[in-house]
Structures are given as C-alpha cells and as structure tokens.
Amino acid sequence: MRRGGRWGWPAVAADVAPAVLLLGFGLLATRLAGDNQPGSRPVDAACRALIAVAALVLALRRRAPLVTLAVVTVATSTYLLIGYPYGPILLSFLLAVYTVAVRLPVRPAALAAGGAFVLLVAHVFVGRGPAPGWVGVLPASAWVVVPFAVGVVVRVSREAAARTRVEEARDRAEQARRQADEERLRIAQEVHDVVGHGLAAISMQADIALHLLPKRPEQAEVALTAISRTSREALDELRVTLGAVRRGAERTPVPGLARLPGLRDRLAGAGLVVELRVTGDPRELPAPVDLAAYRVAQEALTNVLRHAGVASAEVTVDYRADEVTVEVTDRGVGDRGTGTEPADDESGHGLAGMRERVAALGGRLATGPRAGGGFRVYATLPVGPAT
Template sequence: MADGLLTLVLLFIGIGGTAPAGEGQDRPVTGLTYVLVVIVALSLLARRRWPLVTLAVATAGTSLYLVLEYPYGPILLAFMVASYSAARHLPLKPAGVAAGVAVAVLSLHTAVDRDIAGLVPGAAWVVVPFAVGVTARLSREAAARTRDDLARQYADEERLRVAQEVHDVVGHGLSAINMQAEIALHLLGKRPEQAEAALTAISRTSREALDELRVTLALVRRTREGETRAATAGLARLDDLVARMSETGVPVKVEVSGEPPDLPAAVDLAAYRVVQESLTNVLRHAGAATATVRLAYLPREVSVEVVDTGRGAAGPPGGGHGLVGMRERIAALGGDFTAGPAEGGGFRVYARVPLP
C-alpha cells in the first residue's frame, strides 16, 4: 500500500515536472522521456521484495535518460528512492556492490557529454540515499536486537519466577509430607491408630500442595506482565499453613498487631511466602523447635517476623535457595529483609514491605 502510494506520487511529480524542467534547461522532452520516467517510477513497486531488480531497472532507465540528454528532473527522485531501498533491504556487501555498479552506469552520460565534473553530482545521487538506507537498516537491526534481548530477559525472569513459585509450593508440601511420613513409620508398629492419622495428614497435605501447584501454573500460563501470577496464596490462608505445621509436630504461635488492611496482591503473596518458607526451614533444619509468627500492620508498611527456638541454622552456608528467594521477593517490592541467629538461640527471619 505504501509503495503504491509512493509510486503514484513520483509518477505525478515526474509527469508534471519533466516538461518544466526541459523548458528551464533548454533540453528536449519527447514521448520516450515520459516512458522512461514511468518505467523508473513503476519499478519502485517491487522495491521491498526485489530491491536489487528495482535498482537495476532504475539505474538503466535513468542512465539512458541522461545519455539521451533529457533534462535533469523528477526522474532522479525515483532513482534515489531505488538506491535507498537497496541499502535498506539488502545486506551491506551486495548493496555496496550494487551501488558501485549503479554509480558506474549512471556516469556513462558524463562520457557522452564529456563533462567530467558531472561525476561528483552523479555519484551523490547514489551515495547519499545509500548512506541514509544503510543507517535506517542498522537502526532497524539494533531495535530488533533490543527487542530480542528484552524478550530473552523477560523469559529468563519468568522462568526464575516460576521456579521460585514451584520451590515455595512444592518445597513446603514435601517437607511436611516427609515429616509426617517419618512419624507414621515410627508409630506404625506401636500405635497404628496414630499412624493412620499421620497418613491421613499426608494425603491431605499432598492434595493441597498439588491443588495449589496446579492453580499456580495455570495462572502463570494465563497472565501477562504486570499481573499477579500466583494469587492463590496469601495471608488469608495463614491459618491453614499453621495447622499443617502443627500436624508435623512444630507448634506455631501467631501474633498480629494492627488492623489488617486490604493488601496489594503482590505484597500479600510475598508476606505469605516469607512465612511459608521460614516455617519450612524450621521443619527442615531447626530440629525440635517451636515457632512464632508476628505480623505487624502499620499505615504505610507491613512487617513479618518468624522466630524459632531451634538450632539457629537455616540450611547450607549462604542461606540456600529459600532465603535467596525471600530476599529477592522483598527487594522487588522495595522492602527490607534480614535473616540470622536470634537473640537467645534459634533463628529469626524479618521482612518489611512498604505499602503504596
């Protein structure tokens, strides 16, 4: 569509402007003059699909036009567009070779006229639009590379985010299941009725973990950038989390201060994940311990603190993936995160998230 419109404009300019140019330069204008003007202009219809063919036709037509000593006129505009198109749509090497050939062919009229000074403006009709076309092509390629880099960056961030969500959901569920399975094995021979209760808890925990994982992955597939992708979890489900931990033999006490506001989904999810991962670490690494979860709601921030009475370690040196994931979640929301041994023993995790 755009090429057709451009061709029509150049045809209009060429047909309407060639005769005045001939009168001003005292040069002949015949029927063949207009035929060449039309041919060169029509060649631009293929300038995107076949830019080399377009440049060849435009060069041959314009060179014949000048050799016949027709007036310098609008036909040169069409030729310059053909030169630009070759540089814009062809790789640099073949475009450069084609431009060199076009300069040589276009210079034939200077030999006929014995006007060597005409070589410079003749070369400029090729070199200037060629340089503009190369610049446009390089800019387009740079923009494409930038888009590709952004797409790869987004894909990497999405993979990391999905991995973090799966780690939080599956890690907590499997830790609880593992603890309950050990309890069931220990009680199976001595107290089978209690072992049955532990197996029932395993069934319920595994089902809940699978349901949460399934919904989380479904939301990940459906949502786009900027949306909360794991809205299945939040502080509203804290009681269920505490109940699951209690079933594994880790007593959890919850203390809440302030009036719970309507938290943004991202803040609600991050706070829940901090509590979940912290309690999972208690289950994995603290040994026989109790845990206390403190939630503080202030007008401009919400804070989460999880303190246990265990051995004071939260996994391998460096904190493992769980602490790293919590720190990244909180940092992404502009908050503060600390984790380390608590005063008097045990381990303490603290996160503060500002509210918008």
C-alpha cells in the same frame, strides 16, 4: 518487490508508470519548449526518438541503475549536442541520477554521477545549437548535484531507519527473553514453595507415623490422616499456581497472609506448633506484597520443620503505616546459613528465593542466628500509606 525470484506486478507498475508519464509529457511539452527557445533545432523524428529512449529506459532504473543512467546520459547528451531545446528530457536524466544515488553506495554512485556530468556539460562548449560556454556549467551541474544530493539523503535516511528497526526488534526480543526468564524464575519459586512445604510436612508426619505404628497404631492413624490432608492441600495449591501460570497470574487469587492460620494448622499436624501474632492495623495488601509475605513465612517455617529440631516457632506480622513486616523465629539448632548463602537449599530457592522475592518489591530481608539461640527471619515489605 521480488516474488519467487521475479518482480511482482506492483513493482513493475511502479517502474513503468514514471517512464510512460515522462514519455508522454516529453513528446507533448518539448515542442512548446522549443517555441520559447529561438535558435534551437526544431523537434523532429530523431528528437522524439531520443526522448523516448531516455524515458522508456527508466522502467529498468531500479533493477539496473547504472545501465539506466548510462543510456539516459548518452541520449540526453546527444539530444543537447544536436541542439534540440532544453525540455522534459532533462527530467528523465534527473530521475536516473537520483536512482543511482539512492540504490548504490556513495562512492560508485558519485563516480557514475561524475561521468554523467562530464557528458552532460559537453554541449555547453560544443554543439549545433547555442553554446553558452562556461556560463552554462553551473546550471548544467544543478541537474546532477541536486538529484544526487537528494538521493544520498534519502538513502542515508532509509539505512538509518532500517538500523533503527533492527535495533528495536533486537530490543523487543531481548525484553521478551528477560520477561520469559523472570517468569520462569517466578514459576520455579512458586512451585518450590508449594511443593517444598508440602513434602517437608508430609516427610515429618510420615516419620511420626513410622515411629508410632509398632507401639501405638491408633496415634499413627492420626499422622497418616494428616499426611493425606496435607498432600491434598499441597496438590490443590499447586493446581492453583499452575492455573495462574496458564491463564494469567492476575486472574486467579493467590495465597496471602490471610492463609497463615491454615498454614499453622497444617504444621501442627506435622508436629510443629506455630504461635501466630498479628500487630498493627490489618488491612488488604497489594497482591504481590501479600503473596511475598506469605511465602516468606511459609519457607521460613518449612526450614524450621526441616532443620531446627524443635517443636515450636513464632510468627509475627506487623502492619505499619507504610510497610508490613514478617518475623519468624525459633530456638532450634542446625546450620541454616548466615543470610548470604542458603545452606538449606543448594539450588538457591530457599533463603535466596526469599531474598529475591523481597528485593523485587523494594523490601529488605534479614536472616541469621539469634543471640539467645535459634534462628530468625525478618522481612520488611513497603506497601504505601494506609487509606
């Protein structure tokens, strides 16, 4: 590996070590190989020099693979043409061919290996030692074909592994981006529901206070007190929501259907009387389902407060065997959308936000005008069978 434009010691050691090992092995084992090959030229100083050149140049094999192969090929071919015995020098040649196949594209590597093969097989036809002729071509070719094939396979495997790592990293980045987008959307929905509901209630109470202040100031004081209480509650809920974002949503309790009575009381202070009915067998729900059901009721009632022009609404929660339903109805007026386009919120956090919450949990949301007048929001959320 390069460090600051230079090769670090671990990389240098990894290149030098095989060269030194092949040098030592070649100098020791070549004489033994010659003893078993009658007719070969005896080992002498020139033989040792060629072995040393072929071995030591391998220290440069990864930085200059073509130069290394050329030097090793010339040294090995000269060695064999002179008639020295077949021996460890061929291992240096094998390693040089393998390095070219691993480090270069297939086409230039094949051309280089082909040239090395031509020089290597020269000794089977001419040479001072035994010349096997055409019979020796196949064994000689094995010293080129085998390391070249192994090198190509290793190179292709490395490239495939590198592509896989890149694709996995890209997939992880894309997944992280999607999760971040989903988290931002969830936070936006939570903040919208908390702040939107609180501001709607405060706005209604402020209108009441302004209307009563000139003639009945004592009643205006009640509305102002309700404004103070509602703002504190909204701020407390907003702090809880943001705290859950900072510390992890699972560590902080989230609003649920158990808080509907408190929501009803706050809206009563804003001038909206909410009739709350619970049917079925109430039980503890999964936190995401409990939160979604509460937010549906909260957003629907906030829309009633903003747009319906009525003083009452009904909320019905029905606990069934494997689902829970939340229905919010009123007899008001005003265009609050058809259920496909949320007229109550141009940014899409109103009915669209409710629909996304419910759909994310595998539920269904129906919204629209009632046959007898008014508006209806009906959500069905699966919760699994009761235990």
